[in-house]
Amino acid sequence: MTVPACPPTSLAARVLDGDLRAAARLMRDLDDQIPGAADALRTLYPRTGKAFVLGITGNPGAGKSTVVDALIARYRRAGQRVGVVAIDPSSPFSGGAILGDRIRMQRHATDDGVFIRSLATRGHMGGLTRSTGDVVAVLDAMGYGVVIIETVGVGQDEVEVITAADTAVVVTVPGLGDEVQALKAGILEIADVLVVNKADREGTDRTIRDLLTMLQLREGGEAEMEIIRTVATTGEGMDDLVQAIDRHRARAAGSASDRRRKQAEAQIMTILSDATRAAALVEVARRGGLAKIAEDVAARRIDPYTAAESVAAAILR
Amino acid sequence: MTVPACPPTSLAARVLDGDLRAAARLMRDLDDQIPGAADALRTLYPRTGKAFVLGITGNPGAGKSTVVDALIARYRRAGQRVGVVAIDPSSPFSGGAILGDRIRMQRHATDDGVFIRSLATRGHMGGLTRSTGDVVAVLDAMGYGVVIIETVGVGQDEVEVITAADTAVVVTVPGLGDEVQALKAGILEIADVLVVNKADREGTDRTIRDLLTMLQLREGGEAEMEIIRTVATTGEGMDDLVQAIDRHRARAAGSASDRRRKQAEAQIMTILSDATRAAALVEVARRGGLAKIAEDVAARRIDPYTAAESVAAAILR
Numbered sequence: 001m002t003v004p005a006c007p008p009t010s011l012a013a014r015v016l017d018g019d020l021r022a023a024a025r026l027m028r029d030l031d032d033q034i035p036g037a038a039d040a041l042r043t044l045y046p047r048t049g050k051a052f053v054l055g056i057t058g059n060p061g062a063g064k065s066t067v068v069d070a071l072i073a074r075y076r077r078a079g080q081r082v083g084v085v086a087i088d089p090s091s092p093f094s095g096g097a098i099l100g101d102r103i104r105m106q107r108h109a110t111d112d113g114v115f116i117r118s119l120a121t122r123g124h125m126g127g128l129t130r131s132t133g134d135v136v137a138v139l140d141a142m143g144y145g146v147v148i149i150e151t152v153g154v155g156q157d158e159v160e161v162i163t164a165a166d167t168a169v170v171v172t173v174p175g176l177g178d179e180v181q182a183l184k185a186g187i188l189e190i191a192d193v194l195v196v197n198k199a200d201r202e203g204t205d206r207t208i209r210d211l212l213t214m215l216q217l218r219e220g221g222e223a224e225m226e227i228i229r230t231v232a233t234t235g236e237g238m239d240d241l242v243q244a245i246d247r248h249r250a251r252a253a254g255s256a257s258d259r260r261r262k263q264a265e266a267q268i269m270t271i272l273s274d275a276t277r278a279a280a281l282v283e284v285a286r287r288g289g290l291a292k293i294a295e296d297v298a299a300r301r302i303d304p305y306t307a308a309e310s311v312a313a314a315i316l317r
Numbered sequence: 318m319t320v321p322a323c324p325p326t327s328l329a330a331r332v333l334d335g336d337l338r339a340a341a342r343l344m345r346d347l348d349d350q351i352p353g354a355a356d357a358l359r360t361l362y363p364r365t366g367k368a369f370v371l372g373i374t375g376n377p378g379a380g381k382s383t384v385v386d387a388l389i390a391r392y393r394r395a396g397q398r399v400g401v402v403a404i405d406p407s408s409p410f411s412g413g414a415i416l417g418d419r420i421r422m423q424r425h426a427t428d429d430g431v432f433i434r435s436l437a438t439r440g441h442m443g444g445l446t447r448s449t450g451d452v453v454a455v456l457d458a459m460g461y462g463v464v465i466i467e468t469v470g471v472g473q474d475e476v477e478v479i480t481a482a483d484t485a486v487v488v489t490v491p492g493l494g495d496e497v498q499a500l501k502a503g504i505l506e507i508a509d510v511l512v513v514n515k516a517d518r519e520g521t522d523r524t525i526r527d528l529l530t531m532l533q534l535r536e537g538g539e540a541e542m543e544i545i546r547t548v549a550t551t552g553e554g555m556d557d558l559v560q561a562i563d564r565h566r567a568r569a570a571g572s573a574s575d576r577r578r579k580q581a582e583a584q585i586m587t588i589l590s591d592a593t594r595a596a597a598l599v600e601v602a603r604r605g606g607l608a609k610i611a612e613d614v615a616a617r618r619i620d621p622y623t624a625a626e627s628v629a630a631a632i633l634r
Contacts, residue, residue: 038622045620133621257615264611264621269597271625276593279633280586294581298574303362304450304581305355308588316596317634 012043015142020115023138027117030134033274041134044141049260051083051140052249055149055165057158057190062171063197066232067241068150074242076113080146083139084116085132087151087161115139130270132161133263162190164263166256167248169241171195172211174203188214191225192248195241199229224251279315287311329360332459337432340455344434347451350591358451361458366577368400368457368464369566372482374475379488380514383549384558385467389431391559397463398430400456402449404437404468404478432456447587449478450580479507481580483573484565486558488512489528491520505531508542509565512558516546541568596632604628 014022029037054071058064068084075082117139119131132149139147149165151158162168170191188194188211196207208227215225226244230237252259284290293311296302331339346354371388375381385401392399434456436448449466456464466482468475479485487508505511505528513524525544532542543561547554569576601607610628613619 038626042620042622046617049615049617260615261608261611264614265607267621268607268611268614268625268628269594271621272597272629273590273594275626275629276597276633277586277590279629280589280593290582290585291578294578294585297581297585298366298577300363300366303359304584304588305359308585309355309592311585312589312592312596315634316593317632 012040015040015044015138016047018142023115023142024117027135027138030138031119031131041137044138048137048140051136051144051147053136053140053147053149053164053166054245055151055162055168056171057151057162057168058171058195058197059173062173063232064150064171067169067171067195067197067230067238068148070230070232070235070238071148071242072114074238075146076111081113081144082115083136083142083144083147084114085135085139085147085149086116086118087120087128087132087149087158115142115144127270127274128158129160129164129266130274132164133267133270136164159190160266163266166252166259167192167245169193169195169245171197172207173198174201174207192252193241193244194225194227195230196227197230197232199237200231204229224248276315280311283311283315329357332357332361332455333364335459340432340459341434344452344455347455348436348448358454361454365454365457368453368461370453370457370464370466370481370483371562372466372468372479372485373488374468374479374485375488375512375514376490379490380549381467381488384486384488384512384514384547384555385465387549387552387555388465388559391555392463393428393430398461399432400453400459400461400464401431401433402452402456402464402466403433403435404445404449404466404475432459432461444587444591445475446477446481446583447591449481450584450587453481476507477583480583483569483576484509484562486510486512486562488514489524490515491518491524509569510558510561511542511544512547513544514547514549516554517548521546541565593632597628600628600632 011022011026015026026037026040030041056064056068056071068086072082072084117135119128119135136147136149149161151161168190170188170193172194174196194211196204196211208229211227226247228237228241228244230241232238281290284293287293293307297304297307328339328343332343343354343357347358373381373385373388385403389399389401434452436445436452453464453466466478468478485507487505487510489511491513511528513521513528525546528544543564545554545558545561547558549555598607601610604610610624614621614624
């Protein structure tokens, strides 16, 4: 497919006009790091900062997508336009995304007020944080009042992605095993609101007791943390959840600028590391490619530190 | 605590002499990126490349630590010295590691032939891959014939860490929900041997059928993949597992150099990105600090791309 060149300013203008195809194109270009895409984002950037960014994460199988689906429906009924960034964990080998439960959100596919963008966790580390920030910025500039980031949040990458949200909701289910195993996920610490979904199941009370115990161990304790019971498939508890999110949003308003500064820090560092990485790859190519250098390391002709630091010395001032 | 300066060559020599305290010290210094630690590793590096590196990952609650524990016991009985790198997911806020099931390995604590080192997934991305590679190199140079990397492998970070193994074992349990949810973890693709632990539970046959179905979807299919049933707590199936690991090791011998080259590529790139990151942080500090730059971005006075690229331009040749 040949794609005609598109000046960044005009692409940005089309995005601001609400052109969904232009928006999808810009998001793809940003994700692929097409030169020039960042320029369009620069044009959009002053229009950002208005959206409420909601992060949703939790154990696989906890019913996150159903919760997101129900939240979209509720925000739509409240007259909000909703953007969704759905993080698809993908294979490190095939690069493909698993779209399984994206399908559940299809019922919003024909709704103009909902824009869903999937991002795969592919390629090098940090890429996801950058891509997510970019997509959120585009949706924000387009006037989506609520932007939902949905991810499977047990890895460090996903945890960082969710830190980019104004309010982070962690979804769990009854019966996931003992406290230590659940804690292992390390995501409780980033939760602003906890959801126990499928709360019509046996063991819900026990799970909530366990969560309360764990929250006491959390730095800062269980201060103001709300635990909401939902059955997302029937809609039970979803109004409670929306209200708990609103309450956190109000409580966090005072520290919002602090949070946004931290998000900006993460964004700057990932863009910076992408830029230096690109320079490193040019130098590596000049030396015959990464595979050739790595072969010398694998054969113990050189150690990885000496190999890497020699490339670094060549590109850094 | 004041730590007396220790010339890197003498630290390396003590490590090669089997001094466990020196080894622990070097691992900590490498992890903390103490200047000079890399020099000690340079000295050790030519002695590495002999250990068999076994990666173990899987769903939280699948009983990985019990499987690792049983494997250690078996390799010890076979006269092998065993090093373990246990990856502890830690909070992005507190930086602390959760040591829950490390306790299960305590029975090896008094065994000279077993060295266990925990690593927390803290700090910036990529750090874990680097630290793991460093610890594996130290253990390898010290003559541990088997080095086991144990991690909770659902995030991109952990998947990359496990890619550093010669043989990757993925542990799952019956009854984790539908195929799509299990696939979401994205770890099946890196498995060389699949273990269904707690195989005395109901639903084991169904889980194995589901896994076989998923393997058919995997690139390269189910070619030569073995699925082993274990009850690690009783030791059932553990001999089968050790044999399956041995068979994979034998099968993979031909492609081992390819695999090690790929590991070296990952290692070089993380060391390289750490070096450029360090240079970037110096420049950021010169400009008043990351928080100051990020505040300008958060206030939309500048966009993150312009901010980051200006720093990159200052440090790159």
